[in-house]
Amino acid sequence: MDDSAQNINLKPEPQHLLQHEFSVIAFLDYLSTRPFDLLYQEKVIEQYQNRILGELVSVRSEIRDSWVDNKVEDSVTKILAQAEQIARENGFNQSIRRQSMKLLLPLMIGFFVLSFAVILFVDIPPDLFWITYVIYAALLIVICFVPRYVNQRLLKRWQNLSTEKSPLLQKNAVEPLENLQRFVQFLIDDIRKICTVNKLDLANYRLMLFNNNYKNVKVLQEQFRKGVKFYIMELLPGDVGAESKAMPPSEKAFDEDFERSKP
Numbered sequence: 001m002d003d004s005a006q007n008i009n010l011k012p013e014p015q016h017l018l019q020h021e022f023s024v025i026a027f028l029d030y031l032s033t034r035p036f037d038l039l040y041q042e043k044v045i046e047q048y049q050n051r052i053l054g055e056l057v058s059v060r061s062e063i064r065d066s067w068v069d070n071k072v073e074d075s076v077t078k079i080l081a082q083a084e085q086i087a088r089e090n091g092f093n094q095s096i097r098r099q100s101m102k103l104l105l106p107l108m109i110g111f112f113v114l115s116f117a118v119i120l121f122v123d124i125p126p127d128l129f130w131i132t133y134v135i136y137a138a139l140l141i142v143i144c145f146v147p148r149y150v151n152q153r154l155l156k157r158w159q160n161l162s163t164e165k166s167p168l169l170q171k172n173a174v175e176p177l178e179n180l181q182r183f184v185q186f187l188i189d190d191i192r193k194i195c196t197v198n199k200l201d202l203a204n205y206r207l208m209l210f211n212n213n214y215k216n217v218k219v220l221q222e223q224f225r226k227g228v229k230f231y232i233m234e235l236l237p238g239d240v241g242a243e244s245k246a247m248p249p250s251e252k253a254f255d256e257d258f259e260r261s262k263p
Contacts, residue, residue, distance in 0.1 A: 018194065018205070020056040021187050024048070025207065031076065032180040033210035034228070035083045035169060036162040040095035049076065063190065070183040075176035082173045086165045096154045104147055111142055185214055192216060192235050207233040 027048045031038055038044060053072070057064045067073075092099065170177065188207075195202050212219050212231045221232040 023052050025187050028180045029209045032177050035079050039083045066186040070179040075179040078176040079173050202235045
C-alpha cells in the first residue's frame with residue numbers, strides 16, 4: 001500500500017469523514033450551478049464554511065492542500081459578490097423574506113390602523129352597522145391573500161432573475177467557478193479512494209448534483225423538480241476515468257434526497 005493510501009485514516013468514525021465530503025460536494029456544486037439560490041443566506045454559508053468545510057479541511061492535509069490550491073474560500077466569496085452585484089442592479093438588495101416584510105409591514109400596519117380607527121372613532125348609525133362586518137371581512141382578505149400575492153410576485157421576479165442572469169454570472173466568474181468544480185472533483189476522487197482502500201461498497205453511496213460534467217461518476221437518472229434539473233449519480237470504482245454519461249430518466253422521485261441536499 002502506498003503512502004497516500006496509508007494517510008486515509010477513517011477511524012474512529014469511518015462514515016463521519018465521508019458524510020462531510022458528500023455535504024461539501026453537494027453545497028459547492030449547488031453554489032457553482034445555482035448561486036442566486038444561496039444569495040443572502042448568511043447562516044447557511046457560515047454553517048458550511050466554518051463548521052462542515054472548516055472541519056473537513058482540518059482533518060487531512062490532502063484536502064487542505066486542494067482547498068488552498070483551488071482558493072475555495074476566496075472563490076465562494078467572489079461568486080456570491082458577483083451574484084449580489086447583479087441582484088442589486090435588478091432591485092434585490094436583501095433576501096425575499098426581508099424584502100417581503102419591508103413591503104408588507106407598512107401596508108399591514110396602515111390598513112389595520114385605518115380600519116380600527118373607522119370602527120372605534122367614527123360614529124356609525126345603527127342601521128349602517130353592517131359596515132363594520134365589511135371592514136372585518138376586508139381585514140381577513142388582506143391578512144390571508146395580500147402576503148401570499150406579494151411573496152409570489154417577489155419569488156417569480158427572483159426566479160426570472162436567476163434564470164436570465166445566470167449566464168452573465170457564469171461569464172463574469174469563470175475562474176472562481178472552475179476552482180470550485182476542481183475542488184468538487186478532488187473530493188469525488190478522494191471518496192472513491194477512501195472507499196477502495198477501506199473496502200467500502202460504492203453502490204451504497206449516491207450523489208445528487210446539478211452539474212453533470214464531473215469525471216469518475218455515472219449519471220443514473222435525470223430529474224426535474226420545480227423546473228430545476230438535477231442528476232442522480234453513482235461513483236465509478238477503481239481508477240476508471242470515464243466521463244459522466246446520462247441514462248434515461250426514471251419516474252421514481254428523489255424528493256427526500258433533493259431536500260436534504262439543498263442548503
